Amino acid sequence: MDPFSIPLGTLYNEDCIRGTAAYVPDGSIDLIITDPPYGIGGDHLHRHYNRDERYVVNGYREIPLDQYGMFSRKWVRAAERILKPGGSLYVISGYTNLYHILHALRSTGLQEVNHLIWKYSFGVFTRRKYVSSHYHILFYDKPGGRRTFNMEARFGMGEKDAEGRSLNNLDREDVWVLPREYKPGTYKNKNALPLSLLVKMIQYSSNEGDLVCDLFCGGFSTARAAIGLNRRFVGFEVSEQIFQAMSGDLRNLMPGFLLNTLRAPHLSPPANRGKRWTGDEREQLYRRYRGYQKKGLSKKEMIQRLAAEMGRGRWGIEKALKGMERHRG
Numbered sequence: 001m002d003p004f005s006i007p008l009g010t011l012y013n014e015d016c017i018r019g020t021a022a023y024v025p026d027g028s029i030d031l032i033i034t035d036p037p038y039g040i041g042g043d044h045l046h047r048h049y050n051r052d053e054r055y056v057v058n059g060y061r062e063i064p065l066d067q068y069g070m071f072s073r074k075w076v077r078a079a080e081r082i083l084k085p086g087g088s089l090y091v092i093s094g095y096t097n098l099y100h101i102l103h104a105l106r107s108t109g110l111q112e113v114n115h116l117i118w119k120y121s122f123g124v125f126t127r128r129k130y131v132s133s134h135y136h137i138l139f140y141d142k143p144g145g146r147r148t149f150n151m152e153a154r155f156g157m158g159e160k161d162a163e164g165r166s167l168n169n170l171d172r173e174d175v176w177v178l179p180r181e182y183k184p185g186t187y188k189n190k191n192a193l194p195l196s197l198l199v200k201m202i203q204y205s206s207n208e209g210d211l212v213c214d215l216f217c218g219g220f221s222t223a224r225a226a227i228g229l230n231r232r233f234v235g236f237e238v239s240e241q242i243f244q245a246m247s248g249d250l251r252n253l254m255p256g257f258l259l260n261t262l263r264a265p266h267l268s269p270p271a272n273r274g275k276r277w278t279g280d281e282r283e284q285l286y287r288r289y290r291g292y293q294k295k296g297l298s299k300k301e302m303i304q305r306l307a308a309e310m311g312r313g314r315w316g317i318e319k320a321l322k323g324m325e326r327h328r329g
């Protein structure tokens with residue numbers, strides 16, 4: 001199957017298990033965000049939602065319930081293989097078949113970081129029971145490397161709300177209250193994820209230039225969010241009908257188009273800024289720098305990480321490294 005090129009990315013109209021085996025090398029992906037089919041009869045999902053069905057794209061490929069366990073084990077193993085050590089995986093799932101996905105994840109070497117709840121604004125209408133209004137998000141990483149977690153990507157540590165609560169802490173709580181997107185009159189996948197949800201995961205768990213992957217693209221919302229934040233992207237969607245209907249306009253995306261819509265966090269000054277470097281600190285800096293060099297990190301990324309680890313500004317790190325290079329010849 002010919003790959004479909006978009007700015008900063010490649011899309012494959014193909015089954016993700018076969019497709020990753022053919023095109024995605026081991027340990028090449030920084031971040032996977034994926035929303036697998038739910039195994040609850042995809043073509044009936046739309047009946048639960050109050051919306052104009054003329055704009056919902058058909059062709060959603062469901063997985064029969066009796067195959068769901070095996071299917072989950074296969075794609076989760078593929079995800080484990082393609083993730084870099086230290087890479088992150090977010091799986092969005094309803095409750096019904098969550099246990100299959102958890103079971104699959106626990107039979108790999110991936111490790112659980114958080115179980116998040118995404119609470120959306122209003123749920124499916126019911127009469128004689130409670131209203132379901134949340135999804136589960138399983139956040140895992142691959143051991144063997146340092147996980148990217150940009151703690152101040154959205155709110156600085158010192159930022160407070162009117163009641164004095166830390167905005168950074170509130171944003172990083174494990175229940176996320178984010179509305180679904182209703183865009184009347186536009187074509188969409190049956191259960192398209194909101195951009196705000198994807199943007200949040202991408203901001204915390206990757207850096208510009210990183211490679212993001214979605215194994216079940218649907219309406220390509222992950223691709224849109226990733227390219228909008230200047231990340232590279234590779235993704236799979238098995239349905240030809242959905243692929244044809246939803247992928248076309250991605251060709252016109254401008255990389256980074258979402259960057260200037262992001263809130264700029266007020267960052268607290270680094271704890272050690274302006275302090276004199278001790279000999280031990282210089283030694284530690286040099287050791288870590290050499291370690292990152294061996295791992296092949298870019299200079300920009302090394303400096304970013306070292307600044308966070310040593311509680312220094314980026315300029316201070318650059319200056320200390322230059323001094324050490326001169327000193328060591």
Ligand SMILES: C[S@@+](CC[C@H](N)C(=O)[O-])C[C@H]1O[C@@H](n2cnc3c(N)ncnc32)[C@H](O)[C@@H]1O
Nearest residue numbers: 015016035060061189192193216218219221238
């Ligand atoms: C829950 S939807 C994804 C929705 C998407 N996150 C969005 O925001 O639009 C799951 C998608 O996976 C696709 N799919 C099912 N089996 C697949 C497979 N083996 N490989 C790739 N895609 C598959 C379905 O056709 C469906 O479009």
